[in-house]
Amino acid sequence: MHLGTGILVAGGGLGGVAAALAALRLGENVILTEESPWLGGQLTSQAVPPDENAWIETTGATSSYRRLRQEIRDHYRRFYPLTESARAAAALNPGGGRVSPLCHEPRAALAAIEGLLAPYVSAGRLTVLTGTELREVAADGDRITGVRLASATHGDVHVEASYYLDATELGDLLDLCGVEWVCGAESRDDTGEPHAVPGPPQPLDQQAFTWCFAMDYRHGEDWTVERPKDYDTWRAYTPAFWPGPLLSWTDVRPDTLAPRTHPLLREEESLTGGHAIDRWTYRRIRSTRTFEPAFAAGDVTLVNWPQNDYWLGPLIGVTDAERLHHLEASRQLSLSLLHWMQTEAPRHDGGTGYPELRPRGDLLGSPDELALRPYVRESRRIVGEFTVLETHIGAESRQGAGSELFPDSVGIGCYRIDLHPSTGSGEPRTYVDIACHPFQIPLGALIPVRAANLLPAAKNIATTHVTNGCYRMHPVEWNIGEAAGALAAHCLRTGHSPRAVRGTPALLADFQRLLSTRLGFELSWPERIRTKII
Known part of the structure; x- marks a missing residue:
């Protein structure tokens, strides 16, 4: 089967779903693929209730992420026999879990995601291919020209698109298309981060x-x-x-x-x-x-x-x-x-x-005792035009001054730098848990140094091993994906490249205006929150 589209999103986790929604809202056609039977990634097939910031009910996420949360709550109100007090609660928390003000069953999130996408599927503008894996990528210089997928339903599927977004859990598209990427732990000598590993880089030092x-x-x-x-x-x-x-x-x-x-x-x-x-x-x-x-x-x-x-x-x-x-x-x-x-x-x-x-x-949704897929905390990461370092957001490095202000911000997030025990270098190593400030997502971290029509749309942006520890959470992954989808659609509409959008002040301002006014992005934290230590 041969398909053509404006944008291919490989990977149907939170970043992939958000990328597809943004591009669709901006008028583009999208093909969205996912290896597992369920869209939603860490929120559904990996079965992880959302880890969110302390202000999530009022700020700290895009409007579409807040809508997703509302749709999950409304799903319970429509279909479940709630107590009167639960039904009346604006901030309904079906599980009452302590990790988030919204703990819920994975199927509720799946239903909400499918509901958000349903109008575009019905209109023929979105094709969703679950049970589908990446197999090969064709490229011409710095441009991807096509991909081959293996679908459980359709067999070999060949897709040609104008833009290709990698929202896979491990950054598989980055690897297949040969762009520059890193994984594991960078060297303190290279990044200057206080909590990076001493000595040489350790690419096999990856989080549990x-x-x-x-x-x-x-x-x-x-x-x-x-x-x-x-x-x-x-x-x-x-x-x-x-x-x-x-x-x-x-x-x-x-x-x-x-x-x-x-x-x-x-x-x-x-x-x-x-x-x-x-x-x-x-x-x-x-x-x-x-x-x-x-x-x-x-x-x-x-x-x-x-x-x-x-x-x-x-x-x-x-x-x-x-x-x-x-x-x-x-x-x-x-x-x-x-x-x-x-x-x-x-x-x-x-x-x-x-x-x-x-x-x-x-x-x-599993045939056995465990979730459909493992919860993956760390992916391949692009080598980007800009890399987010601990010194940009870490409380110790910033000496309480708040996070770095990025002029090319395409969103915000907040979580501690939370590195779970990792594979280490020869021997596993323990937690690295660092206080940080609420932060912004710089556009430069979404733009590969060389590839022309590839964008990261999940946990694979240009962070380091250290800063990945806070840029990997649910609302941040959603924001990253949504920004990538919006950027691809914006570039298709205007004819400008992602690199030009970031590098030209007027074009950057136009894109940021699109994000904030049309898509409901928050590009900066209120000062009273930005300087908080998390």
Whole structure:
């Protein structure tokens, strides 16, 4: 099958969906591809409730991201039997989780995303190809001329587009088309970042990824999963930088590295009565307090914890066999954590094991206990016209003055510089958790140094290993993708190149005006927030 379009977006995660929506709103036709069965990436197929800034209900995101959040809430109001108080709450939080003011089931986000895209599919302006992988890229000098995709439904699909946006989880299009990219940890000598690695760059030093799963609690029932084949290995594993076995209620605080112990819960009734605390409530995606009593027998929580972070090998820069090994090992770790909780974990009420914990892969669109895809924190990153460094946003580097003001801002974001344990260089290394200021997204970080019609649209912009730790979160990835989609559409309409838009003050001002007035972007933080230390 041969297809032509204005814009091809490879990867249907949050950045890819936002890129497609922006381009469609600006009048372009789009083909959107995704490897998994679900669009939405970390919010759906990876099953991660949103990590967001403290001001997200009023500022700190594009208007379309706020609409996505509202559509998720409205989905619950339309279809779920909510309590009167939950239905009346403007900031409805179906799961009552502590990680965000909006914790919800992945299917609710999927429904919202499909609803946002539906008008354009109906109009024939958007083609969505799920179950579709990149295979080959054709190029002529600095321009991509076409891609070949492998679709589970359509077989070989050849696409020719004017612009190609990479929103894949690992930056696969960057690799296939041969543009300049980096991965892993840069050298402190090269970037000047206080928390970059000493000595030479370490491209295999990549953050842990996590195969998440959901579970509920069925009082008096036994849902113990079969003993995973690698259970003995993970049960005995004690990282050198950990206070004890990985499969334990004790881990470390990311910011101080001090040991901490958080049990699953403290009261039996908290699992059935919606009053859970500690690990159970952190990423809880369904709370019985939200729904009428007859609807839900208990809470559902999402397990994305230090105990199932996988850091024994990277996904980029290794052979296919090594990558597949690490993916399977990550699955085994998560299944082992589940089995350990069901059989050996110390209980809050004495004894060991919670056989009542039921895995809910059915809520995640999965044929087994785990999410459809692993939660990936780190991608290949373009070598861009401008690279965001720790010294631009880190509180220590900025000495409390607030983040760097970028004249080419195309959005804003806010999160701590949060680097999970990583594969290290030979040996895994522990957390790097750094205070920073609310920041802007510079257009220069979205423009490759050489490629003419390729743009990054996810976690693959020109950040460093360090600053990726805060530019990778849900609303920021959405903003990046939306900016990339808008830029591609704007360039098609005006005939200007992305490089010219950034490099010409009048053209840059015109594009920023488009973002803020037509698409509802926020390009700067209020001063009272920009200087906050997060």
